[in-house]
Amino acid sequence: MxxxxxxxxxxxxxxxxxxxxxxxxxxxxxxxxxxxxxxxxxxxxxxxxxxxxxxxxxxxxxxxxxxxxxxxxxxxxxxxxxxxxxxxxxxxxxxxxxxxxxxxxxxxxxxxxxxxxxxxxxxxxxxxxxxxxxxxxxxxxxxxxxxxxxxxxxxxxxxxxxxxxxxxxxxxxxxxxxxxxEINELSLALNNNSSPATFVFGGNKVSDTLKVIKNILNGKKVDKILLVGLVANFFLFSKGIDIGEQNIENLKREGVLEYKDEAKKILKENPDKIILPVDLAVKKDGKREDIDIVSLPTKYPICDIGIETFVKFSKLIKESEIVIINGPAGIFEEKEFSYGTYEILRAAGEAKHSIIGGGHTASVAHMLNLEKKVSHISTGGGASIEFLSGEKxxxxxxxxxxxxxxxxxxxxx
Known part of the structure; x- marks a missing residue:
């Protein structure tokens, strides 16, 4: 037994x-x-x-x-x-x-x-x-x-x-x-006190991610939290940055604007831990165009993090003792907006210990043949992140x- x-x-x-x-x-x-x-x-x-x-x-x-x-x-x-x-x-x-x-x-x-x-x-x-x-x-x-x-x-x-x-x-x-x-692999990461420990959150499950971010910060087992995807757009907006009417409407459709004050508080209390994109990629006339954050607002939809951001984030990920990634950085199904997701996942393969979670993120990891380069590719998105945040x-x-x-x-x- x-x-x-x-x-x-x-x-x-x-x-x-x-x-x-x-x-x-x-x-x-x-x-x-x-x-x-x-x-x-x-x-x-x-x-x-x-x-x-x-x-x-x-x-x-x-x-x-x-x-x-x-x-x-x-x-x-x-x-x-x-x-x-x-x-x-x-x-x-x-x-x-x-x-x-x-x-x-x-x-x-x-x-x-x-x-x-x-x-x-x-x-x-x-x-x-x-x-x-x-x-x-x-x-x-x-x-x-x-x-x-x-x-x-x-x-x-x-x-x-x-x-x-x-x-x-x-x-x-x-x-x-x-x-x-899954329990065995994620428990190893949960009990790992190595530093620097980096979490990367993307995708569009903003309310779930917000809860997990608060749990992780309370547990004090994280050095950096890198935000991409709709999660990043939401935090940028919560910070007071006008991301453009179309992108704000997208947040409204997801029903997440009610959490704006929570995100604002997290940013204020953790300025050195929460890292937001410095540039973004928008779809202009069907093509990718990278714009600096200072160029916002934009009338075009935000579809990926920009080149400067994924270079910066990739460096932080490679330097991590342990990195956990959940959620894509953009609309990776479209080639021009897949760069952020692809580069962040490739960087995870160079971290000492790396876990990739989330259905879509895991699918990309398999497509990039990262099975032997990362420590574990979890089938769980919200489940793996909630587990790692210490929740039962x-x-x-x-x-x-x-x-x-x-x-x-x-x-x-």
Missing amino acids: NSRPYYTLDDLNTDNKVVLLRIDINSPLNPETGEILDDTRFKSHKKTIYALDDSKVVLLAHQSRPAKKDFTTLKSHKNKLEEVLNRPIGYVEDIIGKYAREKIKKMENGDIILLENVRFLSEEVIDMSPEMMTQTIFVKTLSNLADLYINDAFAASHRAQPSIVGFPLVMPSSAGLLMEK LPGIEALEKSKTRFKIPDIEL
């Missing part, structure tokens, strides 16, 4: 068992065709799924969230899973209805089925306490049809939702191999509670 506060696959006998396996295959999609553009997360679950060869595996997964353009069914995900695993996957266009229940009851050893997007269920997206989650129809229905629950969805484990938190509280549960690896992820906490509730010697496994 391991000494970890949660069970791992080594602790469980999964043979001939019905296993609910929560995975995270939430991926970027082609907006026109629905085609999956990156299979990194699919590949990350291969070892766990292969380890369950003698089980009846019921996959729980999601794609995006309600009201988002890429909120859709998992039909194309089923096809991608078959391609990655090289084995048949049953796709069930149902989650807790009669069709899904009958499919699960008829499974044989070695079968794998993928249920529909769990976020189609309102119970999955309603805010409630962990104990209330155990009383949802979702959890009650599926837990009565399965023997074990395994959470391999590290990237979604910062979300307190029934598919992540509810099941471990009502049935024997463990971490999957990917989950275990709801998904991991639920697994720990499960271990205390279901003692292996006392249950028939």
Whole structure:
């Protein structure tokens, strides 16, 4: 028996068992065709799924969230899973209805089925306490049809939702191999007191990032926080810099202007730690144009950090003992605005210890063949950063509670 506060696959006998396996295959999609553009997360679950060869595996997964353009069914995900695993996957266009229940009851050893997007269920997206989650129809229905629950969805484990938190509280549960690896790798970084320690935040999850920045600063384990992407635009605006009407409207659409005073306070209290871009790249008549911060406001959309910024940031990253990067520096899908993201990630490969997190950022890291140059490429975006900020992820906490509730010697496994 391991000494970890949660069970791992080594602790469980999964043979001939019905296993609910929560995975995270939430991926970027082609907006026109629905085609999956990156299979990194699919590949990350291969070892766990292969380890369950003698089980009846019921996959729980999601794609995006309600009201988002890429909120859709998992039909194309089923096809991608078959391609990655090289084995048949049953796709069930149902989650807790009669069709899904009958499919699960008829499974044989070695079968794998993928249920529909769990976020189609309102119970999955309603805010409630962990104990209330155990009383949802979702959890009650599926837990009565399965023997074990395994959470391999590290990237979604910062979300307190029934598919992540509810099941471990009502049935024997463990971490999957990917989950275990993520915890091991990120714990090494979390307990690393090396200096200089540098965090790089980008992407567009401003409110989540703001919370993590405050936690990191309170923990005093950071020397520099470099800001890029929409996060940087938000902090520049909060500092009192007019970034242009179009870019301010973008912040309004993301619903982040209410956090302006918080960001302003952080900048005032940490002038030497928070590093903002010195120049930016805008899209002018369809082309890239780098402009100095003093040239703002601009009537054009900001799409990347400027050349001077990524040269400056790359130097700071290379000089770091440990660097953690989360989120792209711009619209990296467009070649002219990919330079900031690419150069920052390449610089991470030269730091002594480097961790890259975030779905999109991780995808670029794989594309640049950085697997052997960086210490760890995490599947988690918000999850990896919240973990590194010292927060206990709801998904991991639920697994720990499960271990205390279901003692292996006392249950028939």
